[in-house]
Amino acid sequence: MSTRRAFLKTSAAATGGLLIGVYFPDVAGEAVLDAQFGPPGGGAITPHAFIRIGTDDLVTLTIHKPDNGQGTETSIAQILAEELDCDWSRIRTEFAPINAALYGGALQGTFGSLAIRTTYDPMRRTGAAARDMLMQAAAARWGIDKSQCRTENGAVINTATNARLSYGSLAEAAAKLPVPANAAMKDPAQFKLIGKPLQRVDTPAKVTGKATFGIDVRLPGMLYAVVARSAVFGGKVARFDGTKAKAVPGVTHVVEIPQGIAVVASNTWAAMEGRRALQIEWDEGPNATLTAAGIREALIGLTSKAGGGMAEQHGDFDKALAAAGQPIEALYEAPYLAHARLEPHACVARIADGICEIWTGTQIPGQAHSTAVQASGLRPEQVKVHTTYMGGSYGSRGGGAFVAEAVEVAKAVKSPVKLTYSRDDELQHDLYRPASAVRFIAALDSDGWPSAWSARIACPTWMALRNGVARESVEGIAEYDIPNVKVEYHDPKLPIPTGYWRSVGLSQNTFFAESFVDELATRGRKDPVELRRRLYAKSPRLLGVLNLAAEKARWGTPLPQGRFRGIAAVAGFGSFNAQVAEVSIEQGKVRVHRVVCAVDCGRVINPTGVIQQAQGAMVYGLSAALRGNITIDRGRVAESNFHQYEPLRMHEMPVVDVHIVPSTAAPGGMGELTTPPIAAAVGNAIYAATGKRIRRLPFSLEKLV
């Protein structure tokens, strides 16, 4: 049972007005959170967000969910403003400065496409409660019953006299009232803001250079640092000589920290030049012989090895396989991937007067906080985290190593410090999407429909195994209506650091499974859409997006000469997506011209946001599918910059047609939804074009004819 409950607490704001603290339950994300952070601990429960209604009529929402760029800063405010019935032009947003004394809890983070899913209901309740209190305050002032009041655009209106009292003029009186437990919420049919394509609140700052990212923070007396780390994973500094580095103009310090050697200077470039001049002898440790070929061999080997953790089993796979004719077997592979967020990791740290403050863009300020507590050696209440905008994250800005390094350097040089990663650092010291391999074995019944499906996955993990299985590594590998299924998992235990990458396990497993489904369609002589209708039969919403995408892409109708289609779909994050890719083969390479993208994400808060995420998350997956590949050479990452790890560029961008299913279902996640299907949609289109089934990503490894 849930021990987390949403509730509200009110007080008069220090600056005058009404202040409401919101305590969030994690509605959809409870299982995820418990798995990662354990059940909510004891101690004081502290609010995750604040609503402040000032006497100046400004409504300020202090949001506990950092915005990775997906626009939730806007859509969370939209939800609140809807129920509060306030003037949208008078709403302001800010990110909660994490302060252990005030806030706390693992919920202070944005991940798992949970931002809207976990805030929709509590934000509505908060808005409704505040509105109710403002109406009560107005009714008391007018000496009438609350039922004779209504609200509109930031004011309470006396329905008998049409007199108006602005929220600001009522805020202080409202602050003295108890918070109603169950204030009436709007009938969604009456929504005026939810469902509207309001302009994002952060757009003006982001097109004028005024938005502050972690890398932009400047403090008086601040120095600039970069760190030389062992290129080989697990390597250590044996000895170093900083003499030449210190001779570089602008370099002020060369210091050893647990993560390597920090070079500190009066500007970032001098620090980078100093690092180039460092002389370090590394103890490379046992991983220095690790190669991409060796990793591949280990992964593939495990896919033939019995005795892995049993992730899923229903029906009787072995019996069904024996009863069927020829088994169909295929091996699929995916590489390590870096996040390649455009803003390199950066963190400003200042330790003074027993307080450690950090400024950084992080998805999980709670984690950044605990990292800084540990690195500084201070108590939690002595550490403050200021959350800035993030220049992309995609799962990578938890708040780990880069925060620890900044704090270590600030400690060592006794001065405020900005630590910055170079692009090499970004690509070579990431937490990578793991490489993986899967061996499928399936059988068809006498009518050509799949009767048995097994998958044996080898995929390194950063998560603790449960019953021998890393859940993230097997998600989405066998989600079909097939009577006999078996999924096994092996952890190859490789020393490459891995972590969350947009859409996590689905980022590779949807490619594997939705490609293999097409193989079964070919073998069973079924149309890929026809087969999927059968395999998705138990998920009406997945079926819905499949049919919508097929219809909008005019599946089955002729295309211009040289163009071919492929389809794939995914269910995840409380949402559903199907994509049809249209490709051609040009000079041995695939070119994606158009992607028809059907989305069912439940109730839409902001359609612009949904379209942006549908396009953007798809592009993220397409970049990886076409040529994303982190390769390990002698224990280190071979790629160092965008010439070797090159995301999709403007001239390669397909036209994306996003179609949204109208829905009144609970809002689903959009931040990751469309990343998983694109690789399979493109791979299936390549097969249609060439008859060549590509079972290994990225597609650039294969010369297409």
Added chain:
Amino acid sequence: MANITFTLNGTSQTVDVVPEMPLLWVLRDVIGLTGTKFGCGMALCGACTVHLDGQPVRSCSTPVKSVAGKRVVTIEGLSPTGTHPVQRAWMEVDVPQCGYCQSGQVMSAAALLARKPKPTDADIDEAMRGNLCRCGTYQSVRAAVQRAVELSGGRS
């Protein structure tokens, strides 16, 4: 160290720095204009794009000594009120997601329109292909460039 003088956003600016220091770091760390972003340091991503005598250049790979006596315009100086047609178009289309690449995107687009008031799709591809966007806003960028053409009085 050497004194280097150039015009920055319409005002004369003198800095005392190592002449080889890239303009990007002079702008960000020495002068304190952080709207121009660091992304790669090798002129591969376009996040650091500024105008040098009206031409788009990657400031991460432009030694500050090479801008002596020249005019540099950054995102902060593109329009004092943030209402350059490209910026207005970007706001109308609501282009940015994380927003980190957008200073560079806006500067590249503004330089394109200054050179070619009515760019074709191919012109847009060519002018914008050096600006990476990891959030995948390219379709919005294209729409916004086309809108900026209209706002500038041109018709594509």
